[in-house]
Amino acid sequence: MTQGNLIGMFAAALLAVAQGCAAPQPSQDLLAPTEAQMKIRSVQTRSFDVKDRQTAMRGVIAALQDLGFIIERANESLGLVTAARFAEPNFYDVVGVTVTVRPEAEGRMTIRANAIYNNKPIEDPKVYQNFFATLERSLFVGKQ
Numbered sequence: 001m002t003q004g005n006l007i008g009m010f011a012a013a014l015l016a017v018a019q020g021c022a023a024p025q026p027s028q029d030l031l032a033p034t035e036a037q038m039k040i041r042s043v044q045t046r047s048f049d050v051k052d053r054q055t056a057m058r059g060v061i062a063a064l065q066d067l068g069f070i071i072e073r074a075n076e077s078l079g080l081v082t083a084a085r086f087a088e089p090n091f092y093d094v095v096g097v098t099v100t101v102r103p104e105a106e107g108r109m110t111i112r113a114n115a116i117y118n119n120k121p122i123e124d125p126k127v128y129q130n131f132f133a134t135l136e137r138s139l140f141v142g143k144q
Contacts, residue, residue: 043125045112046132047104048139053079056101056109059139066134069097093118097131111135 050056053076060081061071069083079101087093097115104110113131115122 040121040123041112043128044114045110047108047110049107050109050139051107053101053103053109056111056139057081059135060099060101060111063131063135063138064097064099066138067131087117
């Protein structure tokens with residue numbers, strides 16, 4: 001066997017090993033919406049009769065504080081509020097929430113809450129119903 005043949009065989013073997021170690025390619029539909037995602041999004045989103053984003057943001061912050069959350073960030077220009085709190089009963093678990101506020105139409109705002117429990121999405125509709133009920137009260141008090 002010649003040195004050229006050995007180099008060629010070595011290169012072919014190295015290429016085969018490299019291809020075997022390559023990371024698997026993600027599925028083409030990785031970021032495609034699913035029926036479950038659309039369903040949870042509808043649970044996480046409500047529309048409110050609020051004239052401006054600042055009023056809606058204040059209502060969101062007040063509602064989160066009423067629910068025991070600590071506000072981590074609030075960015076009015078993006079319409080974004082993030083907050084977290086320790087969860088009962090052991091207070092080792094963490095609940096995080098991100099709320100977005102965006103204009104829908106004249107005099108209306110769309111508000112979406114996205115909650116996680118120990119880095120896992122919360123999909124229980126009751127959790128979001130509780131948040132939006134608290135937010136409604138907060139927005140009503142803010143109008144007074």
